[in-house]
Amino acid sequence: MADCIFCMIANHEIPSNVAYEDDQIIAFHDLDPQAPVHVLVIPKKHIASLDDVKEEDRELMGHIMFKIHEIATDLELENGYRVVSNNGEDAFQTVKHLHFHILGKRKLTWPPG
Ligand code: AMP
Numbered sequence: 001m002a003d004c005i006f007c008m009i010a011n012h013e014i015p016s017n018v019a020y021e022d023d024q025i026i027a028f029h030d031l032d033p034q035a036p037v038h039v040l041v042i043p044k045k046h047i048a049s050l051d052d053v054k055e056e057d058r059e060l061m062g063h064i065m066f067k068i069h070e071i072a073t074d075l076e077l078e079n080g081y082r083v084v085s086n087n088g089e090d091a092f093q094t095v096k097h098l099h100f101h102i103l104g105k106r107k108l109t110w111p112p113g
Pocket residue numbers: 005016028029030031032033040085086092093094095096
């Protein structure tokens with residue numbers, strides 16, 4: 001999708017620090033990390049948020065969830081990590097392309113802010 005920064009990252013039109021990539025998804029390090037490890041996992045297909053996931057995206061969504069564990073293992077997050085997807089205004093979703101934050105390598109507080 002034009003003007004979507006994460007589509008541009010998925011298409012390698014702008015640089016990112018890639019942690020994992022295949023034909024369906026890309027994971028890259030967040031520019032403004034909120035933990036020692038902070039990686040974003042996104043589908044290459046433009047989906048604005050979880051609210052925009054369609055029936056046809058079932059397999060892709062399963063693939064993302066399946067790969068998160070593998071990516072976390074590669075990032076050596078054996079002590080634990082958090083997966084977050086901010087959706088919509090109340091959650092302060094700033095980039096309107098579905099993404100899952102993987103945060104780790106520090107004790108994470110709960111509840112989140
Ligand atoms: P959210 O607030 O959940 O929409 O998260 C968007 C995240 O994308 C924020 O943590 C930003 O720091 C991150 N971000 C925005 N632009 C880039 C970029 N070009 N490369 C890496 N991370 C980015």
